[in-house]
Amino acid sequence: MNLPVILCIDDDPHVLRVILRDLKDKYRNEYRIIGTTSVKDAFVTLLDLRNKGEAVAMYVSDQRMPEMEGVAFLKQAIKFFPEAKKVLLTAYADKEVAIHAINELRLDYYLIKPWDPPAEKLYPVIDGLLEAWQLNYRPKFTGIKVIGFQYSRLSHEIKEFLSGNLVPYQWVDVQITENSEEILTLNKLELKDLPVIFFADGTLLIKPDIKQIAEKTGLSPELKNEVFDVVIVGAGPAGLAAGVYGASEGLNTLLIERHSPGGQAGTSSRIENYLGFPAGISGAELTTRALTQAKRLGVQFLSPAAVIKISNHQGYKKLMLADGRCINTRSIVLTTGVEYRKLEVNGIEDFTGAGIYYGSATTETMACKNKEVYIAGEAIPPDRRQCTFPNSQVMFT
Incomplete structure (x- = not known):
């Protein structure tokens, strides 16, 4: 798992080098310290970190920047990581702005430049803020995330393919998962774009087909031989x-x-x-x-x-x-195995993978919790029916 990030931004390269140096001297083993002089680059970095599922513990931002003032930057930055602590770097003349930001932005602290020596004027402040952040920090899943609608055929096909190929992923139902639409908004996506897959490297695919997913996850590699001794189908x-x-x-x-x-x-x-x-x-x-x-x-x-x-x-x-x-x-x-015999009912294809499943698909088990479940064919022994679908009313036909 990657270390939580402390993001620093200051348009003055000299000041940025100093703050990065001081923070790395003390926190490099517990946090990843990154910095930039560009507001635009900072937002690109934040989006990438959010898509990867990483965590930002703290923002350290200068107030007087030509692209955007520090307070305005922090207002936008907290949309990516709302729990991150916010520190503003100010000159003495900006003290009133910083005090106002404490009330308006819930600014956690402001540091008046210079903060020398850091052992007295920097580290005690940062220590306290990071300790407070750690109290509520829960590492997030950093692998593949699938965001979509529960009763979507394409969402079901993607989940079934990933689970069937033993690829770990996190399913996010956009209709019931808290704050699920935030990541769509940050990536300028709409509900009509779902399902969307976010990969561990921060890239994403919109309404992908199975071949695209296989190529991205390395399941469809280039073959190493021109002629094989044996091919098993x-x-x-x-x-x-x-x-x-x-x-x-x-x-x-x-x-x-x-x-x-x-x-x-x-x-x-x-x-x-x-x-x-x-x-x-x-x-x-x-x-x-x-x-x-x-x-x-x-x-x-x-x-x-x-x-x-x-x-x-x-x-x-x-x-x-x-x-x-x-x-x-x-x-x-x-070794081609078997094919499921499909129900011959008019219109069933419209709902296959979107509420109707074959083989008691494990990818949909949790979606059946507290629901009425109808099963055609008694494939599950009576003593295991409620274990298979917990808290659900199961009816067999």
Whole structure:
């Protein structure tokens, strides 16, 4: 996890160097000290930090700056990190402005330049403010964040793809999550732009397709071989096992999955009839172990990718993918698994992934809390129904 940030801004490079030096001398081990002479650059930095999910503990701003006065800057800056402490650097002549800002802006402190020696005039002040900030500081999730509407088909597809491929993410329902629209406003986004994915590096994708997400998260890499010894189509338990066996024998092995590894078993909350796990194991854990083992042995993994055609060419098998890529191999193993049988009801496609789900999708479990849940087909034993959907009224048909 990155250290909390202390952001300093002063249009005078000499003063900025001094404040950065003094703060780094005392706080470099607990905080990341950054500075700029430009208000514009400061706002760009703040937006980037907010999108990454990082924390700003304190603003230290000069009052007299040509682009924007310090008080005005702090008013805008607190929109990004409202809990950050606010310190204003002033000359003696600006003392009245600083006192006014205490009431108007809830300014935490003002420092009259110069603050020499810092051990007496700087550090005691900063220590107290940072201690107060730490009392309410709760580290935020810094990975992938998906912001959208609960009953959105595209939001569901994104969540299902990420969870199925064992990519950690945080789901933010814009309708019920507190302050969820703040990050949209800061990035000049509107509700019509949802769903939006924010990545750990601060970049974002608006209404992305699965291929874009796969490329961004490294799930669709460039292949290292022109010809493979064996290509396995389907990454359920059988496909993953075949990949481990092939790679362990020294074969150049490629595993292709149309959606996510683990197959139907990967979505199971508990598997109790799999060889080698007498106490049972979750589908996610089984998939993680198998995929880690396969990659450690050298299996290349391609997902999402769909094979649409297989043909022979000069003694090799050729697999044509839906995205236009062609893969050559000496042998093919098909472990394509099963397809869910869909309900044949008029209009059901309009709600699939937006209130109607197949396979008791784990990505939607928490959304069912305190709701009425209708299940077609008694796949869940009676003694586990309320555990699966806590505090929900479950009806089976």
